[in-house]
Amino acid sequence: MKLFQIEEPDGAPFDPDAPGAAVGIDVTGARGEVAFAIGGNAVSLEDREGFAVELPVPAAGAAAKDWQTFFEGARLRAERALGRPVTHAVIVMGAAVEPIVLDRMKGAAEAVGLFLLDVMSWKAVGTAEPPSLAAAVLAEDLAPRPEAP
Numbered sequence: 001m002k003l004f005q006i007e008e009p010d011g012a013p014f015d016p017d018a019p020g021a022a023v024g025i026d027v028t029g030a031r032g033e034v035a036f037a038i039g040g041n042a043v044s045l046e047d048r049e050g051f052a053v054e055l056p057v058p059a060a061g062a063a064a065k066d067w068q069t070f071f072e073g074a075r076l077r078a079e080r081a082l083g084r085p086v087t088h089a090v091i092v093m094g095a096a097v098e099p100i101v102l103d104r105m106k107g108a109a110e111a112v113g114l115f116l117l118d119v120m121s122w123k124a125v126g127t128a129e130p131p132s133l134a135a136a137v138l139a140e141d142l143a144p145r146p147e148a149p
Contacts, residue, residue: 020085022143023078024135027057027070028094028122034074035136036082042133045081053077060097067108075114090139091119092131117142 024042026033032055034045047053053073058066071089078086089109097105102119109116117139125134 019144019146020087021078021082022088022090022117022136022139023074023086024090024092024132024137024139025074026092026130026132026135028092028131030057031055032057032070032074033130033132034078034081035130035132036078037133037136037140040137040140042129042136044130044132045078047077048080051080060093060095060101064104064108064111067105068111071109071114072112075112087113088115088117088139088143090117090135090142092122092125092135093119094122096121 021036023045024035024037026035034055035042036045037043053076055070055073055077058070074089075086091105097119105119106116120135120138122131125131
């Protein structure tokens with residue numbers, strides 16, 4: 001009997017402490033939209049058939065628990081679509097929010113492992129493309145880069 005040794009392909013294993021992907025999240029409407037960009041080209045992330053995640057957008061002044069549920073769903077959608085961890089996001093809001101609301105949102109996002117790189121109003125986006133795509137491009141630019149070995 002011969003035994004075969006199976007090894008991983010060359011390359012370093014994934015570092016669990018490395019930053020994950022950064023996404024753009026649009027909360028300007030009734031349903032949240034999530035997008036991802038590479039090289040300035042953004043695409044909306046959709047759920048696979050049979051694995052739909054509802055993303056109803058909480059009111060701006062909603063409890064942290066409601067925002068936490070929303071961010072959990074957005075992160076789940078992104079990680080399923082990308083097949084990798086998501087740790088950062090840029091949020092596009094319908095209007096400017098008060099600092100206390102912003103702190104509540106940041107705390108809810110961090111509770112599910114998302115660090116908010118920026119929270120901006122849709123007017124600040126200033127492009128003709130959908131807000132989630134513009135946020136994804138900005139998220140790509142602001143995202144921390146993994147350190148080179």
